[in-house]
Amino acid sequence: MHGKIILRVVSKFLIPYILLFALYVQWHGDFGPGGGFQAGVIFAAGFVLYALIFGVDTVRTVVPPAATRICLVVGVLLYSGVGVAGMLLGANFLDYNVLASTPTGGQHIGILLVEAGVGITVASAMITIFCTFAGRRRDDGEDPVA
Amino acid sequence: MSMFAVATVAVLVSMYMALIRAIRGPTVFDRILAINAFGTLTVILIAVHGFLAGRPEFLDLSLVYALINFIGTIAVTKFVKYRGMSDPDDEGLRGDL
Amino acid sequence: MEMVLFVLSWVSIIAGGVFCIIGAFGMLKMPDVFTRLHAASLIDTLGIGLIFLGLAFQAGFTLVLAKLAMVLVFVFFTSPTGTHALCRAILSDGMQPETIDGSRAVLVDEPETSPDEADEAEEV
Amino acid sequence: MEDVIIISLLLFMAIAAISIARMHNLFAVVMMTGLFSLLGAAAYVVMDAVDVAFTEAAVGAGVSTVLMLGTLALTTSEEKPASPKHARSAFVLVVITGAILVYGTLDMPSYGDPNAPMHHHVANRYLEASEKEIGLPNVVTSVLASYRGYDTLGETFVIFTAACGVLAILGRSRRPRRRDEAETDNKPEVDA
Numbered sequence: 001m002h003g004k005i006i007l008r009v010v011s012k013f014l015i016p017y018i019l020l021f022a023l024y025v026q027w028h029g030d031f032g033p034g035g036g037f038q039a040g041v042i043f044a045a046g047f048v049l050y051a052l053i054f055g056v057d058t059v060r061t062v063v064p065p066a067a068t069r070i071c072l073v074v075g076v077l078l079y080s081g082v083g084v085a086g087m088l089l090g091a092n093f094l095d096y097n098v099l100a101s102t103p104t105g106g107q108h109i110g111i112l113l114v115e116a117g118v119g120i121t122v123a124s125a126m127i128t129i130f131c132t133f134a135g136r137r138r139d140d141g142e143d144p145v146a
Numbered sequence: 147m148s149m150f151a152v153a154t155v156a157v158l159v160s161m162y163m164a165l166i167r168a169i170r171g172p173t174v175f176d177r178i179l180a181i182n183a184f185g186t187l188t189v190i191l192i193a194v195h196g197f198l199a200g201r202p203e204f205l206d207l208s209l210v211y212a213l214i215n216f217i218g219t220i221a222v223t224k225f226v227k228y229r230g231m232s233d234p235d236d237e238g239l240r241g242d243l
Numbered sequence: 244m245e246m247v248l249f250v251l252s253w254v255s256i257i258a259g260g261v262f263c264i265i266g267a268f269g270m271l272k273m274p275d276v277f278t279r280l281h282a283a284s285l286i287d288t289l290g291i292g293l294i295f296l297g298l299a300f301q302a303g304f305t306l307v308l309a310k311l312a313m314v315l316v317f318v319f320f321t322s323p324t325g326t327h328a329l330c331r332a333i334l335s336d337g338m339q340p341e342t343i344d345g346s347r348a349v350l351v352d353e354p355e356t357s358p359d360e361a362d363e364a365e366e367v
Numbered sequence: 368m369e370d371v372i373i374i375s376l377l378l379f380m381a382i383a384a385i386s387i388a389r390m391h392n393l394f395a396v397v398m399m400t401g402l403f404s405l406l407g408a409a410a411y412v413v414m415d416a417v418d419v420a421f422t423e424a425a426v427g428a429g430v431s432t433v434l435m436l437g438t439l440a441l442t443t444s445e446e447k448p449a450s451p452k453h454a455r456s457a458f459v460l461v462v463i464t465g466a467i468l469v470y471g472t473l474d475m476p477s478y479g480d481p482n483a484p485m486h487h488h489v490a491n492r493y494l495e496a497s498e499k500e501i502g503l504p505n506v507v508t509s510v511l512a513s514y515r516g517y518d519t520l521g522e523t524f525v526i527f528t529a530a531c532g533v534l535a536i537l538g539r540s541r542r543p544r545r546r547d548e549a550e551t552d553n554k555p556e557v558d559a
Contacts, residue, residue, distance in 0.1 A: 007220070010324045014317075018213060025206070025421075030503045033206060033417040035511065037522075041425040042210065048433055049217050052224050069534075076527045079520055094516040104502035111503065111512040114519070121523050125530035126430055132537045133437030149256045151368050153294055156260030158375045160267035160286065165379055167270050167279070168402060169386040175276050175333045177395055181402050182325055183270060183283040187263065188409050189314065190294050191372075195413055197298055198368060204417050205310035207424065211405070212314055214429035216321035218401060220328060221433045225394070225440060227332045 011053045018046040026119050030108075036115035040122025047127050056135045065131075068124040075121030082113045150198040157194065161187045178222050185215030252300035259293030266290055276333055277340040280326060287322035291315070369413060376410045394436075394444040401432040418507045 026039035051059040083094040090098060096110025097103040161184060168180035189208045196202040262285055269282025295315050302308045383403045390396050404427030411420035476483035493510055501509040511519055 006327055007324060010320055014216075014320065021209065021213075029508050030505055032505060033204060033421050033507075035418065035508055038210075038418075038421045038425050041422075041430055042213070045213065045217055045425070045429055048430070049220065052217070052220050072527060072530055076523055079523050083516070083520070094520065096513060103500070107501045107509075107513055108503070111501070111508065114512045114516065115508075118519065118523050121526055125526045128530045129434060129533045130430075130437065132533050133434060133441065136441060136537060149253050149297065153256045153260050153297070154368065154372060156263050157294075158372070160263040160290075161379060162375075163264075163267035163271045165382060165402075168399065169382070171395070173276060173338075174392075174394065175329060175336070175338075176279060177398055178329055179276070179280055179283050180270060181398055182322075182329070183267065183286050184402055185405060186287050186291055186318065186322065187267075188405050189318070190263070190291055191409055192412050193295065193298060193311070193314070195372065197301060202298075202302060202307045204412070205307060205314060207408075207412060207417065207420060208314045209310070209317060210421060210424050211408075211428075212317050212321065214424055216317075216325055217429060218432050219325040221436055222398060223325075223328045223332045225436045227335060 007053050011049055015046050015050055018049070019043060022046065022123075026115065027112075029115055030111065036118030037122055039115075040119040041126060043119070043123040044126030044130070048130050051130065051134060056131055059127075059131060060135070063127060065128075068128045068131075071120050071124035072128065075117045075119070075124065077117075078120065079114050079117035082110055082117070086110070148198070150194050153194045154191065154198060157187050157191045161191070174226055178219060178226070181222075182215060182219045185211060185218070189215070248300045252297040255293045255297030255300065259290050259295075259297060262286070262293060263290035275341055276338060277330075280330060280333075284322070284326055287318060287326070291318055372413050373410060376406055376413065380406045380410070391446045391448075392444065393439060393446055396446075397432060397435045397439065400435070401428050404428040404431070418505075 022039045022043035022045075025034035025042060026036060029035035029039070047059055047063065050062070082096070082099075086095045086098055087093050094110075096107045099106035099109045164180045164184045164187060168177050168184065171177060189211045192208050192211065193202075193205060196204050266282050266285030266289075269285065270279050273279045273282050292315065295311050299308055299311050302311060380403060383399055383406065387396055387399045387403065390399065404423060408420045408423040408428060411417075411423055476485075493514060494506060497503070497506045497509045497514075501513055503509045
């Protein structure tokens with residue numbers, strides 16, 4: 001186990017803070033720079049770091065393939081669902097004014113949910129794409145060291 | 147000339163030298179090294195520019211840069227060493243960086 | 244007090260800038276990868292550390308100070324780790340540091356590289 | 368001072384781009400592209416487009432570099448040598464295209480021009496009304512998520528489609544992995 005310990009310890013120490021920072025970017029996007037897109041990418045970057053050091057298979061036990069696929073759909077449905085909810089309450093598609101008693105309150109809820117949808121989709125899409133690429137072996141070459 | 151301007155000039159000069167090393171190579175490790183240093187210099191540049199422009203609130207960006215720089219270095223190193231990213235390192239020393 | 248802080252931040256920022264330039268210059272002029280690695284680590288430690296210290300003196304006790312500290316702590320942990328990973332990759336690639344008397348450096352815990360792995364490394 | 372930073376960053380970007388064009392090792396090209404994105408993001412910060420810089424740093428310099436490395440791991444990392452036969456005609460074509468593009472930029476408003484059409488169309492309305500209509504301090508977020516909600520919905524669908532495309536092409540291994548052949552016989556679902 002000698003040698004590999006440094007990267008493992010440092011990354012184990014850092015990954016929770018990376019995910020926390022992603023959540024900060026997600027929910028602080030209303031006030032400062034950031035938002036769902038950036039937060040999703042940073043969240044996925046935490047998992048990418050984990051995959052690089054502990055292997056893609058380990059990540060796949062933490063986040064099973066089915067989970068990322070479901071999250072991928074959930075994010076898109078959450079975004080469209082907010083739009084449809086506005087329609088059901090008697091306004092236009094993606095009009096958030098009617099979601100709460102006051103227009104600004106409705107806008108606040110709508111934007112929060114929409115950003116959450118974007119974040120979930122982007123994070124699960126990035127994790128899916130990375131694991132699909134990295135989990136595959138080269139087709140032409142030999143398996144390096146069985 | 148404020149102190150931030152001095153720091154900016156120093157960082158820009160260093161960035162130029164790091165860029166030349168990244169282009170010149172000669173081995174792939176020289177490039178990784180130069181790009182890693184370049185990322186750190188960018189982190190400094192963004193922080194110093196925030197103070198220079200009088201709005202130092204945007205330091206979140208520096209954090210993102212530092213994070214991305216680290217992940218990029220690890221990814222590139224792993225790629226160079228193993229020609230791929232798929233190998234788990236549970237057994238033996240494969241996948242060890 | 245103001246004056247002291249002002250002088251301190253000037254000194255830190257100038258010193259940090261000088262270390263950045265020395266590090267980058269060394270990275271450009273040093274003869275082999277290991278010495279360049281050594282020069283580049285100057286930027287990641289003293290360069291960013293001193294410049295951020297100087298900025299911290301200017302920031303005062305605000306959220307900005309906390310963010311500066313966070314970036315510094317992050318770089319403090321990640322930069323040596325990245326350099327360590329890179330150095331092990333270079334060593335496993337078969338490169339050796341140049342020594343004065345031409346002897347090879349002794350690597351304590353480097354695993355034996357299998358022949359086909361060494362072949363692959365050469366393609367890069 | 369801002370001008371000095373911008374001009375140096377653009378100069379570095381030009382140097383990096385030219386060196387990318389002259390390289391043959393695709394691995395080095397991927398790394399230099401990451402550096403190029405980093406420079407672009409720094410330039411966005413200097414131009415005060417903080418949200419764009421955020422995205423460029425996270426996506427352009429970070430994740431896309433990692434994904435391109437993943438692609439290289441599956442294919443090859445050396446560029447095939449181009450045939451020198453068409454080099455001259457290709458150069459002429461590139462120069463002409465570049466000249467046309469530069470000619471096109473002559474009609475654009477100059478950098479930072481306050482009279483540019485962009486500043487007189489809808490931007491002012493957003494800036495004035497956002498505070499009381501949406502109530503968020505960050506106007507970029509309110510434009511992105513509320514005023515231009517349709518566009519962002521479209522972007523989300525684009526990412527969703529990209530992930531679906533990757534899954535459709537690479538999601539299932541064509542052959543089971545050698546190392547865990549015994550395991551894969553029991554489980555039909557392999558990876559991704």
